[in-house]
Amino acid sequence: MRKNNRKIMMAGAAVAAVFSIATIAAGEPKSGYLSAEPETQAMQDDDFSNPAMLVTDYGGDLWSTADGDSGKSCEDCHGDAADSMKGVKTRYPTYYQPWGKMINLELRINECRKDNQKAKAWKYESKEMLGMASYIGYQSRGMPMAVDIGGKATPFFTKGKEFYYERRGQLDMACSHCHEDNSGNMIRANLLTEGQINGFPTYRLKWSGVGTLHRRFKGCNDQVRAIPYERGSDEYVNLELYLAWRGRGLAVETPSVRN
């Protein structure tokens, strides 16, 4: 006998999906969570079921481990991450004076490692970076995304927005063709979502692991046979700023689970 509560749950998800299409028109952003299968949602709902929490835990271990020439841990300077890092994720990418441009959380972590901890930068997609970015993001869980696009951030925001609507690749498609015009429609076996970024780093079933937002950007560029940019590149950080603003108000879900 197959348990039939699943069908009810499925029906619930279908209603949620329809609801999301209906409200896009009204301009309110919808998290990719709403389009996920109930089993995938359940994985994210329970921290003891969410495999990304293994990576997040690892980030927590690193937080309190001394490293670099300073001989200090992140905790030695920042104290309890639950206080000092709460809300940090919601305001990144942010304008970074020393660079005269935007910086995202991953790059900010590395800046702090180099400048303050006197330690070697982590590779962008390394286990360490995924752990720390997940751990810091996790401290903002449930808080609304709220990047600042005013002042010095404005020109970078404009660049990110242009990137989003620009056609590229052999298929000559922009992000907006899939995630705005067709969100709610099927593409192959995938239900297209709005492509929101509130859950990153995310555990993707396809990756069988956790990955950064910029890894996802590369994948979405590949899909239209476009040449992807480097993770951490200015192009991707500006794009991230635009998307963070586009999804403003969405609750941070880091670390989320997606197909």
Next chain:
Amino acid sequence: MASAKPRVKVPASAAKGEIIEIKSLISHTMESGQRKDKEGKAIPRKIINKFIVTFNGKEFFSADWAPAISANPFLSFHMRAEESGTMGFTWIDDDGSKYTAEKNLKVT
């Protein structure tokens, strides 16, 4: 493998006779032996093949895993709480490594 760090959930306390749910999760690629690398060479199988759970030293649940268990294996199961004590978890890798975890349970 240093990254194979488990996460287990056991309620801190339970009433005598209550059936409690236990959840376990461990970081592991569970390399199936079916995949090929970029050069087309088969990637050798490397999985956790056995999971054993004890309470106060006595085994009460175990599982044998084949390569069809997903990466970062998750397993939830149950125990009837009869006495306070320590639950022990052991995962055994194909290469012989053992990963362990422990949790205390108070029965009231």
Next chain:
Amino acid sequence: MIEETKMKLKETPKEISRRHVIMLVGAAAATAGMLPRVSLADKAATDAAIKAIGGDGAEMSGITLDLPQIAENGSTVSVGVEVDSPMTADNYVKTVYIFAEGNPNPDVCTLHFTPAGGIARAYTRIRLAKTQNVIALAEMSDGSFKRETVEVKVTIGGCGG
């Protein structure tokens, strides 16, 4: 799937995006053909495994096998199993075997229960290479067997064991 895509896309008013999405579907289908072929187990291999355990005459009831009808990704399919049993010292579930008929190897996992568990229920996550039947076979303490089969449609296959 492609039919479904076209059908759904008809509802969108945006001519350009429709054309592009369909092109993309074509490109994706072309890459799918390049995936390595693996030999898959079949019903016969699974039946043989069940027979070897002694479960070929199993009663077809008493098990709840909880799987999604459609799995969005074969790399990670949630499966729950529960066997009706009082779980007392003289009447309990000893072992539950899970098989996947369409994987390269039908074995998925074997769960060993004891009366101390109180209930014979477990949840795990498994790999399914394609749409197929998943079978749970339970061996009871008196030597009898129960069996349940559920079909799961897999939209994206996971390179299962």
